[in-house]
Amino acid sequence: MTIRARTMQDAKQQSHTNAELNWWIFMRISGLILIFLVLGHIYMTFVQVSESDATFDAVVNKLANPAWKFYDWLLLTLAMLHGVNGARYSIDDYVRSRPNRAWVRNTFFTVVAMIFVLGTVGLFSFNPY
Amino acid sequence: MNINVKILRFDPEKDRKQHWETYQVEASPGDRVLDVINHVKWYIDPSLTFRRSCAHGICGSDAMLINGRNRLACKTLLQDVVKDGGTITAEPIRGLKVEKDLLVDMEPFFDAYRSIMPYFINDNPAPAAERLQSPEDAERMDHGSNCILCACCTTSCPIFWVNGSYIGPAAIVQAHRFIFDTRDAATQQRLNVMNQNTGVWRCRTAYNCTEACPRDIPITQLIEEVKRAVMYQQA
């Protein structure tokens, strides 16, 4: 990623996507929504109740309600995308060599995608009653 | 007053690593740091190497890390950074290859500068006299055109230190100067350069650039203005 646009032509060729702009906007919007989701979640599950109260039954009970299901899923998705993109910023900054960067990024994305699938499946597929 | 001047030295022909060297210098509080460093070079160790020219903060040659912050040595008075018997430290600016002592390779910095098309573009035939521009519009370029390309900002940016391809605040300041020039016709293209993944989006608003700028340019503010301009242009 060297910066060597010396002419207008180069500049045009190098700037064909709005990806960075879109992610930038997404970080802000998702951040705003996450304020309510995350802080609400922490308040309800950690401050008000003990973590050890998060028993199997408690979780199961809560997730029986579709509204909570949706709340949790939105939290999961937004936090995942927001956090992963944030981590990408860091990777792009600190991992300087191009091959390494691609490698680190891809491994990271794969792992996170798996966790995301796990989380989503967990939320929706499981119905004990 | 007597002060210690601690300088991070490096001679590419002798040293494998940078090392500190301390010199005792007699100086007065109103002296510039550059005066003291010159004193060391002229009367103590002539091999000490750094850039300097104008000696009053206009040419942008002598950006260095003085007492842990980027400054121009010729625009920093001793009284502002050290007391009698105290120590000042001088290191090369960060993020660029150190060539010798306080002198670094400026080419990457100027490469970034050149990449934003830092020149007026308007292919319409010019009038016989000047292109008109209101005083208010001229004022929009005031901050951007004040830049002396000293690199204090870019080399104080935590992103620039670690991310080799970030174009850096100095180049964005230059872009700002042209983007907000009502006479210029290439706003679009420059915003596109700013929209690259090496451009404005790398800035994490750390403000080191703004704090470091010897010309008091509100750099972060200009960067934010460019970010918004890119966004509105794409919207």
Added chain:
Amino acid sequence: MYKGREGQWAFYLHRLSGLAILAYFLLHVISISLFVFGEKIYMAVHGGYDFILFRLGLIAIAGGVMYHAMNGLRIIVMDFTGKGVAYQRQLWYGVLLISIVWTVYVAIKVLPRVAAGV
């Protein structure tokens, strides 16, 4: 270390808190999702949550989230208003204040339970 001022530390803390939250969040999702595999496994893992250190760590995470959220707001304000940039230092001190008050509040709520072991 470069002697940056408020902005630099705001940025480092934002990044650090963001990454820390992400790390916790990923673990959290994994552990929660384990109930797909049944109560036994789920509870086995969740037993670990009783560790004192872990629960103290959670207070830090809660504090970090508040810092990250409030500083995120600060960043958004700076991005979209000139005033935000002009008052970025004051805003940051506000962010710190809120984060500390919240962390103390969380600690007061949670610590007795940790001490009591429930």
Added chain:
Amino acid sequence: MHHRYDVLVVGAGGAGLMAALYAAKGNVSVACISKLYPTRSHTGAAQGGVGAALGNVAEDHWEWHMYDTIKGGDYLTDQDAAEIFAKDVIEAVYELEHMGLPFSRTEEGKIAQRKFGGHTREFGKAAVERSCYAKDRTGHMILQTLYQQNVKEGTTFFNEFHVLDLIIENGRCSGVVAYELSTGEIHTFHAKAVILAAGGYGRIFKITSNALTLTGDLMSIYYRKGLPLEDMEFYQFHPTGLTKLGILVTEGIRGEGGILRNKDGERFMERYAPTLKDLAPRDIVSRSIYTEIREGRGVGPDKDAVNIDLTHLPRDVIENKLSEITDLSRTYLGLDPVKDLVPIQPTAHYAMGGIPTTIDGECIADDNGTLIEGLYAAGEQACVSLHGANRLGTNSLGDLIVFGRRSGINAAKYARGTELAEMPENPEVESRALIENLKNADGSENAARIRKELQETMMNNVGIFRNGPDMEKQVEILRELRARYQHVNVQDPSQRFNSELVEALELGFMLDCAEAMTHSALNRTESRGAHDREDFHTRDDVNWLKHTMAYKDFSQPGNVRIGYKPVVFKDAADGEYESLTTYTPAEAAGFKFPPKPRTF
């Protein structure tokens, strides 16, 4: 290493960049060699503005500008140069604007203009707004804009290359030899035409507004070839430098209404220049300040300064139109011009003299006006003799863009019509020897000490007021310093970035400039413009209406041979130019701008 270009520009200040730009427009290959990164050049320090009779604020005509330039130059100005200049500079300023230069603006959106010392309407009646400015950083904007345009045109730059020698054989210049700072390598540049634009040499004085790098390199190199330096005795001391530091306080400060006051608070310029007062030309103001100081009316601990008073100006003017200088005095003196008086003292500022050139920028080799083929010069280091005995404020930036452009265009034209001249064998031997001598010298002389003595003695003996005995003393001092210079030993043996070596080389160049200046000044037994002799207090048009040409006399170190060149005058009939070396008032009747007593 060996390089080949059609046109080679030495120096990347305003003059060099302008020349490179216009040479490139002439469809030839161009390279620019500079010992500094282009944007570090001292043109960036110019604050006040560039004078051009645009008439945006008040009625103005190029003839008025021409007259002011000639009168300001105390009639030593070549009037053909002044005419071309006053006409061309208007177009050149518009061209800068078209290149995007961010000028300050009038309410109608035109380029803003303000008053400046010595610029008048109707041939001296009253001050006129002629200086086109961009806040108080006009030079900075010119330098940046010209560099930008060169980036656009793709000019090849060799930055941090120090030119050490010119290759001239049989009256033809075929290139230069340069030392590359980063590697210590010697490069030869082979070219059809070479343009010199390496700036001034103010560093030979102790108190100066000039950069540490302004050491007169190319003047000295020219002089070492046995070629003449013109009018070296004329060196301008700017009236307002920050005390002790010499950092310039722009004249714009007086253009905006700043007032000079002595220790009694008196506006003393009313006594010396009743009409223009604080806006009189620089030589007059500098001398007036010095007279005040000498007569005990100075301020400051050593009573060696006077105050500039801005406190009556609106805050807005001080903060905005004069932000640069406000910033400087806050930074370096801790004084706020909004409420404090700022102590100033005259500072060595500008070389009127230098490498003699024609109005087309061609370098002149002797008293008869023989040209050196393929060699051009422009900017402060050249002497077209536009500024005569004293330069008017804002005329230097104008000089850069007008004559920088002319030499660029002419060099390209010349290069298109010629082949590369044969290079002598081993053109770099002398440069190598120069370096080897410094690296292997015996003795233990310290270059910095010699330089300091040079600067102090030049300031005292060849400064604002001059007299025979002091200057004779200085001639001896220079001989002695030169002898000591032979024993300067560069201790840093390194090849790469050997800045000690560079400083030692520069000291050698400075000694040459000081020598040419001192001899020229000693020789001119009159007072004219910036050259003020206490022992010859009046201007003497009968004997001294001529340019001095100083040649190095190789018979004995430290000797100088003096020659002369006529001054160019214009007929009242507005046609022909005529050259004069002597003058009687009767003859003058036929001239448009004949020498007159200078009052302001």
